Amino acid sequence: MTEMHNARVAILADSPLQRHVLQQVLADNGYHVVLNSDPERFDEAAWPTVATDLWLIDLSQTEESSLVDALLEGAEVPILFGEGQAPERFTDPFTQWEKRLIGKLKRLIGDPVAAVGPALETLLQDQPRPPRLTLPEPLANLPLPAGDPAPEVWLLAASLGGPAAVKAFLDALPGGLPVGFLYAQHIGDGFAASLLRAVGRHSQWHIQGVRPGEPVRCGEVVVVPTQQELTFRANSALDIVERAWPEPYTPSISQMMLNLAQHFGTRCGVIVFSGMGNDGTASAPYVRRRGGTLWTQSASTCIAPSMPESLRESGLATLTADPRGLAEALVARLAEQRS
Incomplete structure (x- = not known):
């Protein structure tokens, strides 16, 4: 397991808004986002070079992705599928959505508060x-x-x-x-x-x-x-x-x-x-x-x-x-x- 206070996350999401929200939420909770990309715009052959402790995948429009298939077959770190489209900020549904996501990250790659x-x-x-x-x-x-x-x-x-x-x-x-x-x-x-x-x-x-x-x-x-x-x-x-x-x-x-x-x-x-x-x-x-x-x-x-x-x-x-x-x-x- 990585040092908990420096856990790295690579995001693949096909919605620009979702990528923005995920970037902010992960950074606010102490995780280091090393990649934040649309899977259709990312070179499939380059994924083994990404130094990450977890892949976070959140697809709302793409039914199939060869990149995701390659990750599922070959990635040596955890792969987490997202909690779906983020609700509006400062609402109870957003708070619950964030808690579920961060709770899963803590269990998989550690809690930054350990520092x-x-x-x-x-x-x-x-x-x-x-x-x-x-x-x-x-x-x-x-x-x-x-x-x-x-x-x-x-x-x-x-x-x-x-x-x-x-x-x-x-x-x-x-x-x-x-x-x-x-x-x-x-x-x-x-x-x-x-x-x-x-x-x-x-x-x-x-x-x-x-x-x-x-x-x-x-x-x-x-x-x-x-x-x-x-x-x-x-x-x-x-x-x-x-x-x-x-x-x-x-x-x-x-x-x-x-x-x-x-x-x-x-x-x-x-x-x-x-x-x-x-x-x-x-x-x-x-x-x-x-x-x-x-x-x-x-x-x-x-x-x-x-x-x-x-x-x-x-x-x-x-x-x-x-x-x-x-x-x-x-x-x-x-x-x-x-x-």
Whole structure:
């Protein structure tokens, strides 16, 4: 199997629009498209020279193709037939179509998000502590809320490039804020401990795993588990249910957003940081209907901008900034609420 974060895909599709959509979807989800061609315009004799880990074939008009026949007989890498014509973007059918396609790619040639765990090593190296924002007077004059159940809970959502961005956000935040966080990070198994150390090493915020039966508290960042769904009890305590997250993402940011907004309504927010794909966009309308707030990291500061850009393009995000700018905006928002 190829290195998961560099999986190569060759596309053969007879519709120009379909080729465009497939190119964008695969690139947004971390796959490297090495060929994107109409099979009728591609030299059949040249296919053995294409360095790919998978052939993706999507034919809507061509009934027979000698090129496809040759691939089926001689290709030494997987051949995947597509999910049919892509529905209109930003619709539920498109989301389901994309999930099916990416889910199959992950099973056949690996998950690009596997690169997130090893990249944590760079965050564990010695680095100077960044400057922290000053706690504004309206908040500094209040009793220290650390350890109290959080009156507001915000979800920090990230995929590829997320740990560095979330770390920069938390490094900038002063302690003593009346808010708690959940942190949903697409990451492979076996990196939970490294994630806690890497993201929290310079922060005044306590990064920890889930304690079922306990609420999210002020001063805490609770890391969402990757294998089991996280929900809330009637008293706002956290609860882990014995079911897997909906495919193809673990954890599913979209599902976590639904669970959070259903319980906290106007007392919740979501910040989407660097990441591949569009996990979270499908649930954004529900979060807004429940009165929640949606912010995104600016594309120019992301390693992988497609996840925050997808939410921003939906028109539902109300603020876009770099990680420090997002921290400044949150501090200002909390200070204004209590001034």
